[in-house]
Amino acid sequence: MVTRIFGLSIVVTIVSLVVAFLYGGLTALALCAILGILEVSLSFDNAVINATILNRMSEFWQRIFLTIGVVIAVFGMRLVFPLAIVWVTAGLDPVKAFDLALNPPADDAAYFPDGSPSYETLLTDAHPSIAAFGGMFLAMLFLNFVFEEREDTWLSWLEKPLAKAGKLDMLSVVIAGLGLVLAGEFLAADDDRSTVLISGLLGIIVYIAVDGLGSMFHTEEFEEGSSGPSEAVKATGKAAFFLFLYLEVLDASFSFDGVIGAFAITSDPIIIALGLGLIGAMFVRSITVYLVRQGTLSEYRYLEHGAFWAIGALAFILIVSIKFHVPELVTGLIGVAFIGAAFITSILANRRDDADSDKAPVSVS
Template sequence: MSSLLRYGRYVRFPLICCAFGLAAVFASHGGLSPAGLQATWITLVLLALEISLSFDNAVVNARVLEQLTPGQQRFFLSWGLVIPVFGVRFLGPLLLVSLAGGIGLGEALDAALHHPEHYHELLELAEPRILAFGGMFLLMVFLRYFLDEAKTLHWVGVLEQRLSRAGRVPSLEVALALLILMVVAWALPATLRSDVLFAGLIGLVLQILSTSLADYFGGEEAAVGRLAAQSGFASLVYLELLDASFSLDGTIGAFAITTDLGLILTGLGLGALFIRSLTVMLSREKALDHLIYLEHGAHYAIGALGLLMLTGVVIGRWGWHVPEWLSGLIGVVLLLLALGDSLRHQRRQA
């Protein structure tokens, strides 16, 4: 009972916000009318979509968040929520829609607010670039974690030991990521090839840049911790960059569920609040020190999501789409398997 109370305090605030948010949607869309019930249900679906797609993000961010002070953690939980909800999930696609559609930012904003169907069409036009950017960033996160010769803790020993030994080859993760990007671009029409290559390279360069900066300070996690000790803004930028790559696929999928921008921001925003609370819980309770394979499962889920996003770039030319439920399901299954093995390891140690 005491454990439930201890862990429950982390989700108390998100639950209250969800209750108020769903009540506001219910009341503003007609209450018990069919429109009100449908809007409330759609918001719940979007909330579940965000949580399932971003759960592995919470595990990875928790390891970085352990380096921060409680005050900086609260800053990440509160003000850090503004950027993923309004920046990544609203302004980010807006900017990409503007660039891909060859229209002004004001016109894209007008379409988002007053012509959601047209905005959805523009978003679909920008989708290959968005997926290429996010897919390459996440793929680099996955490759960098496993292609590490200093890594000694292995979950899937046969595979991870080989990957760790392969990490002795300098910049192998960059070469593999570029090879995959070239294969994806080769499968696309010539008119789209250069845009996808450019977007993918931006994702790759941003990951290399953050890694190089971390190495300069003596290790990624230690670097983030020392920077955050001077300014919470430094850690916020690092964490939000990873969050951006996770959320891009979910944002596109949300418009496939509904074109109501208010419902999208409400559902995804409430889901992001849950994920942030979970991140803080994992960090403060030092859960990753006991659940030793959970971080492995999260990175496998990251790699799967990155590959699915790049696959979506290729199959999108035929009008196909990787369903968001598949991405979420793969991530949840991998994390549950890692959690189960971590608990079994704990029992063996005991």
């Protein structure tokens, strides 16, 4: 099972490293490997959330996401997205933007008569708006989770009061909106304030739209059925399509920090595509498949909770990064810490349940 799931990722990794070596020698090979490790460490919580949502989708739509969705993640977010930012912010056509990324000139005057900065700087300058959009989208995802009542709680001392507070309708929107206003006021530079506010508002709107449409069509399918929702019911049709869109936007939000962080290592889009896209995205796909096929989320009850708390931390980091630089290592370690703590407490909870079942008296008929 493990070999079959991770086999393709291992092959893609080897091929990517060989291509990187042929492209730029040992330096390119090392950079590609570092970026692959960076992406996997930053995106483990992404894989857990992907698996949670995929469990709600039919097998057909699971395959769609794990094939077409991965292609979008590899080429869309890790290659086209950085170039698109440069197209928009610098007013370059796609060919010149790609040429500038591959061959950054000593003097940018060839493309920018007024002496505007390079490709890497342009992408970095766009970070406040990217961070605002991604931070607000992830914040909505996290807030809707913690404000929802559920049978199992992980950090019960905190999750139970938050669930009670969540009975106030639209509280997640109120909190996210307040956070956006504070970010625009205290974190955004004067020149970026309007951009940050608009980008953050778009992040909230996109979340509400995609999540709402998915829920609406899922509910309609249950109403048309005979027995209503159950664990056996999987989203199909329009409901699954909107869950697919939801996953794509979610993956994009998770990818922001990795793509921006990659430019601290290299600005070469080919190396970024090989390291983040092929190696990183393929391993995230394999981890997602493993979690779904093995039923890991049901076996380790708090793993989903840990992933959502990691999302909350990532949303906070993205918003803070509008003004302050947060090292990618810190972002990755926080996510791993939440997932690891949830995994360990799940094991301990399972052992307690087993011990309690062994102590339970056996009834004699």
